[in-house]
Amino acid sequence: xxxxxxxxxxxxxxxxxxxxxxxxxxxxxxxxxxxxxxxxxxxxxxxxxxxxxxxxxxxxxxxxxxxxxxxxxxxxxxxxxxxxxxxxxxxxxxxxxxxxxxxxxxxxxxxxxxxxx
Amino acid sequence: xxxxxxxxxxxxxxxxxxxxxxxxxxxxxxxxxxxxxxxxxxxxxxxxxxxxxxxxxxxxxxxxxxxxxxxxxxxxxxxxxxxxxxxxxxxxxxxxxxxxxxxxxxxxxxxxx
Numbered sequence: 001x002x003x004x005x006x007x008x009x010x011x012x013x014x015x016x017x018x019x020x021x022x023x024x025x026x027x028x029x030x031x032x033x034x035x036x037x038x039x040x041x042x043x044x045x046x047x048x049x050x051x052x053x054x055x056x057x058x059x060x061x062x063x064x065x066x067x068x069x070x071x072x073x074x075x076x077x078x079x080x081x082x083x084x085x086x087x088x089x090x091x092x093x094x095x096x097x098x099x100x101x102x103x104x105x106x107x108x109x110x111x112x113x114x115x116x117x
Numbered sequence: 118x119x120x121x122x123x124x125x126x127x128x129x130x131x132x133x134x135x136x137x138x139x140x141x142x143x144x145x146x147x148x149x150x151x152x153x154x155x156x157x158x159x160x161x162x163x164x165x166x167x168x169x170x171x172x173x174x175x176x177x178x179x180x181x182x183x184x185x186x187x188x189x190x191x192x193x194x195x196x197x198x199x200x201x202x203x204x205x206x207x208x209x210x211x212x213x214x215x216x217x218x219x220x221x222x223x224x225x226x227x228x229x230x
Binding site: 095108 | 158159160161163206218219
C-alpha cells in the first residue's frame with residue numbers, strides 16, 4: 001500500500017516553544033491531507049483538513065492560530081504547534097488521501113509523539 | 118447527534134478462538150465502512166473496506182459484515198493469534214464525498230497464548 005511518513009516520530013520541547021511536524025506521501029500525490037490528534041486510549045480526533053495550495057479547514061474547537069497547517073505541495077503538509085503548552089502533549093497523526101485507481105484511499109502516517117515540558 | 122460506537126472494554130480471548138468486534142453507528146448512511154488496526158504508539162493501518170451493497174468481505178483470517186438496516190458492522194478474526202492483539206477501529210466516510218473519515222473509539226483486543 002501507499003506510504004505516508006512523519007517526522008519527527010518523537011519530540012520533547014519546552015513550554016512556549018514551537019514545534020513543526022512534517023507529513024509526506026511517499027509514492028502518491030495526496031489531494032487532501034488530514035491531521036488528527038489522539039490522547040491515550042482514545043480515538044483519533046480530526047483537527048483539520050487541508051488541500052494543496054489552499055487554507056486548511058479546522059474542526060470546531062481547534063485553534064487555527066495555534067495549530068498552523070501548511071500544505072505546500074501534493075506530497076507535503078506541515079503542522080506547527082505554536083507556543084506549546086503541556087496540554088498540547090499528545091500523539092499527532094497525519095493522513096493523506098489520494099486516488100489509487102479505485103477509490104480515494106486514505107493512508108496514515110506512523111504518528112508523532114509530542115511531549116511539552 | 119451522529120455517533121460511531123465500539124465497545125470500549127477490552128476483548129480478551131484465547132489463542133485459536135474467533136474474535137468478534139462490533140461497530141454501531143447512528144444517523145449516518147455511509148456508502149462504505151472501513152476497519153483499521155492500530156498498535157500502541159503507531160498510526161492506524163487499513164485492513165478492510167466494505168461497501169453498502171456488500172453483506173460480507175473476507176481477507177485471509179479476517180471477515181467483515183455490514184448490515185445497513187441494523188447500522189452495524191461486525192469484524193471477525195478467526196484462529197486468532199497473540200500477534201493479533203491491537204486496537205481495532207472502524208471508520209465511516211460521513212459525507213460520502215470521499216473527504217473525511219470519522220472513527221469509532223476503537224476496541225482493544227488481547228489474544229492470550
